[in-house]
Amino acid sequence: MGILEVKGVNKRFGGLQALGDVNLSVKQNTVHAIIGPNGAGKSTLLNCLVGKLMPDSGSVMFDGQSVLGRKPHEINQMGISRVFQTPEIFADLSVLENVMIPCFARRDGAFRLHAYETVGSERDIRGQAEHMLEDVNMADKRHMHAGSLSRGDKRRLEMAMCLVQEPKLLLLDEPTAGMARADTNNTIDLLKEIKAKRDITMCIIEHDMHVVFSLAERITVLAQGTPLVEETPENIKGHPKVREAYLGEAQV
Amino acid sequence: MLGLERRDLTILIAVAVITLFAPIILNPFPTGSALAQFNAGYPDLMQRFVIFGIFAIGFNILFGLTGYLSFGHAAFLGIGSYSAVWMFKLLSMNVIPAILLSIVMAGLFALVIGFVSLRRSGIYFSILTLAFAQMSYNLAYSVLTPVTNGETGLQITLSDPRILDGESSGLPVTSLFGAEMRDTTTLFVGPWSWDFSVGYYFCAALMLVAFYISVRIFRSPFGMMLRAVKSNQQRMNYTGLNSRPYTLAAFVISGMYAGLAGGLLAAMDPLAGADRMQWTASGEVVLMTILGGAGTLIGPVLGAGFIKYFENIFSKINDGILHQWFAFMPDGLENFVVAVIHPFIGKGWHLTLGIMFMLVVIFLPGGLVEGASRVGRVFRRRDRKADHVESDAARQRAAAE
Structure with missing residues (x-):
């Protein structure tokens, strides 16, 4: 049982199936990355976790409680904090x-x-x-x-x-988007430092493979709204399905 | 002291001293002199300064801190006035129960109007509050005539019950445990005359309390949350804070301030009319707050004083007075100058105010307070420069020796 359990989540926007039967389990005290090409539904999934969007069906359990139907501030009070793509500060x-x-x-x-x-x-x-x-x-x-x-x-x-x-789960939405290499490396170091200092579960949505492979312990690959594989970074690198998702046609 | 930091305490004391001596400070010109018409130290106007000061201080708690621009705050001013006059009619001419009811009623209405309006933000919020205020105005003007006495306005009459006061011959006056609000002592010192009015000091005391509470709110964690609402509501919600009750609390508090101001207006002159709720009155408090400096402590009071001064003093100047001033000029030139100035005075004072408002918004977005701090900075810099020059000169002298 993970701290975050997503089961059979569906979300449609008009004719577009943004999320189709998503299952995801994030284990306590791990860094879990969700990757996938543009339009794979990564952000939609994240928004379903924090109360910004309501899935059409399925369940999202955090720490044994359902987060569905709760407002963002209530979900935060349950122990989920979120870092935005562009820093949201006062x-x-x-x-x-x-x-x-x-x-x-x-x-x-x-x-x-x-x-x-x-x-x-x-x-x-x-x-x-x-x-x-x-x-x-x-x-x-x-x-x-x-x-x-x-x-x-x-x-x-x-x-x-x-x-x-002191959140139980920290969600990071492309924390290095639009950053220069040096800044990206600084962020990676900051996150590693944070992880080393305390018990915390992190869920990262990221484009940058360098970031993903330097931090993640588990990786879920999302394509067209459905999870393809969930694996350790070592096994993800050469995975044929992942190649297919990123490069389009499978190489013959 | 009083839970304030030194800087805020200094401001509070300065405001207290100025309000205490306002009857003297605002009457700098001897009675009967040519400039006496610029004197603002008569009770009626001074009362307006502090009452609209209270109104603007309250408005600033909502607009200055949370950034929610209400265009309907005059509704609460009107509700305060009506409540107070009803208290004078039914219970007693003592101002205390009247003002308490004003605050409570305005707070209740603010709770309802705020609850609905705060579901939207930005321009939609402004329009909702404006709609509510215009609804209140029209209700007061026609539909609710039994309660508000329609276009004549609500007044006290001899036949009112006034349960606590008993019989009185003639129309009674508002008082604070016997001290009549209209009581004025005039002090003559040489050519000067200063009016010390009970009503003014009563309003001024309440204004100081209102100002003190507003300073405390500004410096409290609650005030910090309100600033957070203005800065980034999304981050606030994702930080586990519910912004809705914060904005609603700010809205109700500022509504209660408006109710207090409305109650005081009625306490100084026991009548209430629907025009007090009109949208122009709501716009006026927005002007006061922005002109003085939204989000600053002292700005709204300055803005209120500024606008009320213009309304009462500039509107009194007429062509006759202008001809007197420019009598030294040749006739043709005199008429020309008077004709040029004419649109800006008397009934045209709104034109002068409008131009000044534009200048402030364009060149001093922080209002009069920003203007004052810029002037202060220029002086400080000049001092520092002077110091530099002196110390340079001293060094050169030392080197030469």
Whole structure:
């Protein structure tokens, strides 16, 4: 039994079968990658996991509970955090405030009318956030405006915001999309570092094979809305079905 | 102190001192002098400054923090006024119960209107709130005549029950445990005269409380969440926070501020008309907040004061006064200058206000507060430059010796 169990998920958009009978099992404390060519349904699948889309049929169980029909914030409170393709941060707030907000969300839940305290008096939350920023080497930038950070730092900040919640499952949607090689390698190192420091399950959707093969322990290949194979990276490389999916016609 | 950081405390104290001495500060010109018409220190206008200050402070909690632009806040102002006048009619001329009911009623209406309107954001939210406000206006104007007295407006009459007050000869006046709101003491110092009115100080005290609460909200975790709503709602939802109750809470709080302002308007002059709910009144508070600086602490108060000053002072200037000012010029030139200025004064004060609003939005997107801080920065830089020049000179002297 994995921490995330997807069973028989279907999703249609009009005449397009975006997901057809998807089964997926992500084991606890592993890095699981989902790859596939453009239009394979990777993002649709991810959106079904976080409550942005509702599948037409099937079940998605996380940690023994169904996530279907729940709102994104409820799913996050269950322990799933998400990193976006382009970093989604609070650009108008300071770096420290960006990390404090998830700390509040974790302590106080989805809503609390805490208007009688001041941010300054919340020393625990501030301590947690500062500690997290040290962890990702951003402590010196904590008073900067988050919107003025470099793209790499925005990605780093977004990861910090997700990690400070200590999620059971971290979903990453093409974390290196549009990055230069050096930035990509930095992100790989950051993710390896994160994995080494704590028990965390990661599910990565990625185009870049370099990233996938340096991080993943299990790989699921998705094509035309259906999983083709689920294997270890070593076995994926020469797999004929994978070649077929990526290169079109099978080589004779 | 008071749970505030030093900087905010300084602002609060500054606002308190200015409101306390406003009757003196706003009357800089001796009575009877040519410039006396620029004096704003008469009770009626000062009350408007602080009451609309409260209105704008509340509006800023919604618009400045969450970015949700409500175009229907005048509805809550009107509801506050009607509630207060009903309290004067039924219960007592004491302003306390009237104002409490104003706040509660406006809060309840805000809860309902906010619950529906906040299902949409951006322009759709603005249109929904505008629609609600216009509905309220039309209801008050015609359908609900038994409650609102239609186009005549709701007034107190001799035959009202006023359970707590008992019999009175003549139309009673609003009071705070016996201290009449219209009571004014005039102090004459040389050629100057200063009016100290009970009503003004009552409103000013409430404005300070309202301002203090708004500072606390700005600096609270709740305020930080509201800024997060404005910055990135998607990230907020994926961080496990439900943005809907946050925006609804902000909407209700700002509605209650508007209700308080409406109640105070009625407490100063116990009548309520439907025109207080019209869309122009909703637009006015948007102008005040943006002109002063949306999202800043002091901006909305400045904006409210600025607009109310223009409304009352510029609209009073007429051609006769202009002819007096330019009497030193040759006749032809005098008439020409007066003709040029004429569209901008008197009834044309909206034109002046419009031009100033455009200038502020284009050149100072942060409003008057940004303007003030830019001026401050220029001065500080000049100081620093002067320091540099002096220290350079000192170094050269030292080297020469």
